[in-house]
Amino acid sequence: MHALDAKASMSGWFGPTLVKVASLSDFAAGQFPIERMVLDLRARGYQQALAALTNLPWAGFLVDRLGAGPSGRPWVALPSDGLAIDAGDAIEVRPETNKVARRYRRGGNNNILFATERCNSFCVMCSQPPRDIQDDWRVQHLCDLIELIDRDTGSLTITGGEPTLLGQGLRRIIEHCAVHLPWTHIQVLSNGRNFGKSMRANAFTTLHPSLIWAVPLYADHYALHDYVVQSSGAFAETVRGLYALENARQRIEIRVVLVKPVVARLPELARFIYRNFPFVEHIALMGIEPTGFAKVHREELWVDPVDMQEVLTETVDFLSTHDLNISLYNLPLCTLPKLLWPFAKRSISDWKQHYLPACEACEVQQQCGGVFAWVTPKWTSRGIKPVKEAPPCASH
């Protein structure tokens, strides 16, 4: 597991600064302004670097120890056992707390743009409990960050909180992605409720060439959905929001977190989706992430994946035979019937993905998405065991 921020020593910075970590090849590529990069001097030390090079107007230097950079220029040094930072990453240097935070990881499988801490739902299993604070400053901050992201990045996730609470700000962020990252697939995790009210979904039509909305829907019945998101009327708003998005020709994914009461009506939900939202591009059934609010509601929420096998099989079978694309997220292969393996995706972000001791001897570990790094025995399936047989053909 990797932390996202860490204490660091630094000097010469005037306030929080977002910078790109540059190797010499990034410098040569000329993609980003020198003023917004820190030159990574850790490998060689600046004495070996050409003076002419270090005289350029770099935002600063990343070094391995105090005093290893050119004198009088901003520098930052990370402890060797701390945050893993490599060339191409975007970091935020925060002199007021002496911390460095990583905001983008080159080659990472799940880079996020964190839009806001605010949310209009209060889900019982929320892994990122919301806070009601004014954080509209994030819009500009994300636009600055987007300019430092590699143009060949495959995908980015805009998440929160509820990103649509930024209003026009969200539109600005996506527009900025369209300018700087036109080839990157942009996924927005939103409950869609605002589109069921006043927000105009067609403001997002043709905004970015590859944009998809991932919207959670927990039940076919309003009372159950409203319970899960702890907000009365949320179901009606999300349902209307899904239609508004469809009407605005937006691509849509439906996300379902597999908590106990949701699992109890999962086949009904699948039918509801087919009957009412057959236009969705993808459906993700997701194992619960044992963090945030989930930890205090374990009794109400936790179902061992082994005990879901039958209902998952029925649901996946129904949706896939009805021409809907379905994936299973966050469920280790050993907890699933083999028939469902082709649907299981390695979905846990690399920085929080983990294997258990039992996984050491497993023959399919390479295909398996493992578990969340913060999994505890209470949240571990009794089905976890090394798989010994040869796997079935994965090209389903």
Add this chain to the structure above:
Amino acid sequence: MMSRADFARVIDKDLRKDEPLLADLEARHLIMTDSAACTLAPLLSQYRTRKSYIEQGPKLHIFVVSLRCHHTCAYCQVSRQPLGQSQFDMSSETAAHAVKRLFEWPARDLTVEFQGGEPLLHFGRIKALVEAIEARNRNEGRNIRFVIASTLHDLTGDQLAFMRDHHFDLSTSLDGPEWLHNANRPRPEKDSYRRTVEGIELGRKVLGDHAVSALTTLTRRSLRAPVEIIDEYRKLGFHSISLRPLSPYGFARKTETRNGYPIGDFLRFYAMALDHLLEVNRSGFLMEETYGRMLLGQLLTPFSHGYVDLRSPTGAGLGAVVYDYDGTVYPSDEARMLASMGNRSFALGKVEQPVTTWLESRAMYRILAAGAAEALPTCADCAYVPLCGADPIDHFARQGDTIGHRPTSDFCRKQMGLFDLLLERWESGSDRDRLILESWAHQATRRVAQVEFA
């Protein structure tokens, strides 16, 4: 399906608040307990999706290039004319006007179907029409599909090459095994079956298997042979069959006593045919019945269908238009047949007039006034109405009135009978049978995008 006892509890409002059945019914919008927290948006969307066939206007455009035919079928739904009578061919002036009108309609996807008589007898007109339509379409950019409805007799290599170059589909009539087909479709030479089968094989060779389909018209003698008819289709490698009862039009009406039958006989036939089809499918040969497929698609999927004869609002004039050989325009084939029997009151107008004139016609007004099943007496209270259609011209032909009287309507009895039968088979069938019926339903929805058919 819900048990009778549960149904009674629903009616008596006896369901407990925490009962899954209550949640099921609420999620399907059959019951509402909290109008503030729930939403009817899915219901609206379902309606919009089901009725999406009314968007864009008519997609099926039937060009009757000639009334001439070399058959003398007793049940002919059209009114064929002898071979030498070229005054029953569509003229080049009429054709030019018809092409102009075709592009006045707004639909992006157009199916142009050539009919007769026997359209191959006037193939020169078909070629000229296709070329004129394609020339015009270079600027229009519509998606156009050509179909020809023909006996396929005397199909020549040149004709097939032309059809291949223009991606034609062939639709032919095959009533069953040789004895039945020849009895239904008499020619002096008694060779109708052999010639049609040869045409099918030739068509498949040049255009591909998928391009050739066949329809069965059921006479009274056909009703004795459901198994033989289906086995004939299987023998010829068809994976699709259309079992169509006789229409009350054209020559069919005059010969009704000889060929006709009560609709109950058709329903008994259909039940036997369905059993045999399921058996054929269980044996590993996939074959569907197209009308059943369409009804199952309505029952088991949320999607719309491409069938013009079962729509509400009606498909007549809204889903299809017929350009007759003499330049008269009809809202459906049935209206053309009525005209050939002497009642021209459903003609929309002439090809020389713009489309807007047709839409303002008295005929269109009458059709629309009786064209929404949801507003028709008896239909308005029917459980099947969301899946059914209005057919004012059929009711006029059968009952002398566009609105019609449902309790004595053959159209209604046929629809009700088929819905009941399919649901009963679904409910009582094995898992295997359900899978087969479901696969028909999904086929129906997968094809809706490309195919319009009458």
